[in-house]
Amino acid sequence: MTTNRLSQLWALVAERAWPRGASVSLEDICGVCAAEIPSDGVSLTANTSPQDLVERLCATTPLAREIEELQATLGQGPGVAALSCDGPVLTPDLHDATPRRRWPAFAPAAVQAGLGAVFVFPLRTGAVQVGALSLHRAGPKPLTDAQLSDALSLADMALEIMLDGGADTCVEDRPLWNGFAAFHDQAEVHQAAGMISAQLDVGIDEALVRLRAYAFGHERPLADVARDVVRRRLKFTPDPQTD
Known part of the structure; x- marks a missing residue:
């Protein structure tokens, strides 16, 4: 260059x-x-x-x-x-x-x-x-x-x-602070993972896997599914125990 x-x-x-x-x-x-x-x-x-x-x-x-x-x-x-x-x-x-x-x-x-x-x-x-x-x-x-x-x-x-x-601008109509977008969507993903962790009695990493799997399986954006969990429109339940 x-x-x-x-x-x-x-x-x-x-x-x-x-x-x-x-x-x-x-x-x-x-x-x-x-x-x-x-x-x-x-x-x-x-x-x-x-x-x-x-x-x-x-x-x-x-x-x-x-x-x-x-x-x-x-x-x-x-x-x-x-x-x-x-x-x-x-x-x-x-x-x-x-x-x-x-x-x-x-x-x-x-x-x-x-x-x-x-x-x-x-x-x-x-x-x-x-x-x-x-x-x-x-x-x-x-x-x-x-x-x-x-x-x-x-x-x-x-x-x-x-x-x-000091760099100006919004990205996709969201304000920047110190060059980064406000991470609202990702904050909700983390919050949803925490709620799923409690609902299923699993670790955060496993809860995130479950959240991603649900979003992919239902062909929905991850942020939208997380928002439903946070707003209690969607609750994850443990898998039924099999004998």
């Missing part, structure tokens, strides 16, 4: 923010990424907990939103794998056997949703990963060297904005 190209990317991000009269935002980063790197969706997520839960900060298309929700529900996928990776998780063809072995629930569900390739770039500062930038393609296709370089630079730019307390 040359200094000139990095300057060009920052200029493109600034151009998107200029009409608002505001500082650059994460949505500007997503917009430039989608414009400069051919894709069928770009998303930015923040790491919110040790239970492989991530909060979607922004997504440019319905496909990107659906894939992030799918990973949140299943607890697996390239975005989840990136939580423990030092470098990008590049999956140019989800139809291959390797991603299906690695993510046996996510890969076929993502293909059915219309995803053919996904590239995830961790946003890391020191030993801490704070989020990820993901590019989604409907068809299997690798990134070119130039596209990979741009994506790495845009990921670094997104990290800089996320860590900058």
Whole structure:
């Protein structure tokens, strides 16, 4: 990545923010990424907990939103794998056997949703990963060297904005504080897991697995099921004992 190209990317991000009269935002980063790197969706997520839960900060298309929700529900996928990776998780063809072995629930569900390739770039500062930038393609296709370089630079730019307390903006109509979205949905997921833990007399990790399984089995967003549990519209009961 040359200094000139990095300057060009920052200029493109600034151009998107200029009409608002505001500082650059994460949505500007997503917009430039989608414009400069051919894709069928770009998303930015923040790491919110040790239970492989991530909060979607922004997504440019319905496909990107659906894939992030799918990973949140299943607890697996390239975005989840990136939580423990030092470098990008590049999956140019989800139809291959390797991603299906690695993510046996996510890969076929993502293909059915219309995803053919996904590239995830961790946003890391020191030993801490704070989020990820993901590019989604409907068809299997690798990134070119130039596209990979741009994506790495845009990921670094997104990290800089996320860590900058003075950075402006809302993402998906929610206010940012210190560069992060208000994690209301994920707070409800954690609260619901605690309630299910008490209802079933199991650990938090097992309760989260049960919550995810229910959401996936009923084809509902994880946050919606968690909200029903928290508001006591849905109660989990122990499995009947068998002799």
